[in-house]
Amino acid sequence: MSQDKVLIAGGGIGGLALALTLHQIGVECTVFESVRELRPLGVGINLQPNAVRELEDLGIGEAEMDKVGIPAREWALVGLNGREIYAEPRGKLAGYNWHQYAVHRGEFHMMLYRTVIERLGPDAVRLGRKVTGYRKEADGSVVALVEGADGERSEVPGRLLIGADGIHSSVRAQMHPGQPPIRWGGTIMWRGTAKGVPIRTGSSFVGLGTSRHRVVLYPISHPDEHGLSDINWIAEQTYDTDHDWTKSGWFRPVELSEFAHEFDGFVYDWLDLPELLAKSDVAYENPMIDRDPLPTWVDGPVALIGDAAHPMYPTGSNGASQAIMDARMLGRILIERGVTSEALNTFDEEFCGPIGQVAMRNRGAGPFGLLNMVDERCGGQFEDIDAVIPADERSAFMLAYKQAAGFAKDRLNAAPRTIPEGARVTREPA
Numbered sequence: 001m002s003q004d005k006v007l008i009a010g011g012g013i014g015g016l017a018l019a020l021t022l023h024q025i026g027v028e029c030t031v032f033e034s035v036r037e038l039r040p041l042g043v044g045i046n047l048q049p050n051a052v053r054e055l056e057d058l059g060i061g062e063a064e065m066d067k068v069g070i071p072a073r074e075w076a077l078v079g080l081n082g083r084e085i086y087a088e089p090r091g092k093l094a095g096y097n098w099h100q101y102a103v104h105r106g107e108f109h110m111m112l113y114r115t116v117i118e119r120l121g122p123d124a125v126r127l128g129r130k131v132t133g134y135r136k137e138a139d140g141s142v143v144a145l146v147e148g149a150d151g152e153r154s155e156v157p158g159r160l161l162i163g164a165d166g167i168h169s170s171v172r173a174q175m176h177p178g179q180p181p182i183r184w185g186g187t188i189m190w191r192g193t194a195k196g197v198p199i200r201t202g203s204s205f206v207g208l209g210t211s212r213h214r215v216v217l218y219p220i221s222h223p224d225e226h227g228l229s230d231i232n233w234i235a236e237q238t239y240d241t242d243h244d245w246t247k248s249g250w251f252r253p254v255e256l257s258e259f260a261h262e263f264d265g266f267v268y269d270w271l272d273l274p275e276l277l278a279k280s281d282v283a284y285e286n287p288m289i290d291r292d293p294l295p296t297w298v299d300g301p302v303a304l305i306g307d308a309a310h311p312m313y314p315t316g317s318n319g320a321s322q323a324i325m326d327a328r329m330l331g332r333i334l335i336e337r338g339v340t341s342e343a344l345n346t347f348d349e350e351f352c353g354p355i356g357q358v359a360m361r362n363r364g365a366g367p368f369g370l371l372n373m374v375d376e377r378c379g380g381q382f383e384d385i386d387a388v389i390p391a392d393e394r395s396a397f398m399l400a401y402k403q404a405a406g407f408a409k410d411r412l413n414a415a416p417r418t419i420p421e422g423a424r425v426t427r428e429p430a
Contacts, residue, residue, distance in 0.1 A: 004158075004159045005030055006160045009131035009161065010163065012165075012166060013320050014323030015165075015306070016115075016125075017328070018326075023119050024419065026424040030124060032130065033126065035127060037127065040106025040107050041105070044103065047108075047320060049091060051324040052091075052100065053098045054328045060115065065099070065101050067111070069101045072203055074093075075087070079209075079210075085371070130149075131161070133145040135155075136302070141157060144156045160303070161301060162330070167182065172309070180292050184287050188236070188286070189234055190284065194277065197228060210374075210375055213237055214371065216232075235259065235277070253284060256277055290363060295352075296348055298348040303330070305326035305327060309352075311359070313366065318405050335424070357404065358404050358405050369397065374388060
């Protein structure tokens with residue numbers, strides 16, 4: 001393996017988006033993924049227009065995206081009393097040049113994986129190989145310490161190492177050995193999908209309830225011949241801090257009987273949540289967790305992206321989008337500064353602080369912070385939301401989040417391509 005390759009720890013959404021980006025700009029790379037076989041795991045996620053734009057620039061357009069999801073038409077918040085708090089169109093209906101997509105995470109992940117293999121070759125992703133650490137070399141290069149699923153250990157030299165290995169990142173752990181532990185904010189999420197009739201626009205993202213007790217619903221497939229879609233649901237309950245969240249595994253399969261009774265009251269003339277939950281084939285439990293922002297994502301020829309760099313609460317629906325944006329922004333800087341530690345430092349200086357602040361916004365409920373405001377001002381009960389939070393205040397709150405997360409409409413529509421068409425890395429490494 002060439003010492004001038006970029007090594008990528010982790011074959012998730014961020015790692016695969018980076019591999020496609022590096023291929024686009026003419027940089028060789030290899031991805032190391034710990035699982036022996038990739039499978040379409042997970043349920044629904046949203047991809048914001050800024051990320052969809054980048055996928056389009058990678059040659060993954062609407063035809064491909066429609067196979068794994070559906071364009072979102074609306075984002076709405078509804079109080080526990082069933083009354084609307086806020087709603088706005090999304091994607092092209094809102095005036096963006098690109099859709100927002102609600103997709104099945106696993107199907108989208110597998111599409112990225114197939115695309116990487118088609119473009120980079122069958123050896124581009126080494127399955128059953130986990131990067132457990134790294135060693136910096138005197139010449140400025142790096143050696144990835146790799147352990148196979150069979151226990152075999154090897155050392156792989158490269159020009160740079162990018163840690164895209166998630167919230168439990170081994171690369172991050174070595175870079176920041178004294179980092180605080182994973183932080184739990186008190187909320188447990190149960191997730192699943194069920195066949196149902198899409199509500200409101202037919203492709204609406206709906207957050208329903210209160211800041212401590214809510215459900216999120218949105219379709220992730222086009223309706224079938226019976227008018228039914230796969231409805232992604234996320235049911236959330238916030239507990240006192242003495243609740244033992246460590247017993248909640250990551251995507252731990254659970255029986256509906258363990259939690260569904262917490263949402264028996266979510267019945268309206270336009271939604272019967274208990275009935276929808278009962279149609280689910282499987283449910284998963286997750287603690288809502290993140291980590292404190294880091295002072296730096298870089299250690300010489302090593303950098304972090306995605307959840308390894310900035311794990312976020314899913315309240316902003318932009319964790320996957322930000323991982324894609326990380327990959328694309330890093331690609332832009334590599335074009336400008338070469339495959340060098342200097343490029344990683346520039347990436348760190350531009351994005352570590354601001355994206356850390358986005359993560360903190362999500363910890364503070366992100367756009368769901370409107371539910372907190374409703375609770376604080378009226379206890380969640382209202383006849384006229386304008387009398388509680390004026391329309392201008394609600395709109396300003398949402399705009400502030402979009403600006404921080406990088407998908408404010410006017411700014412995004414006017415921005416040039418992140419990576420100019422045909423741009424390649426030409427500067428030789430030092």
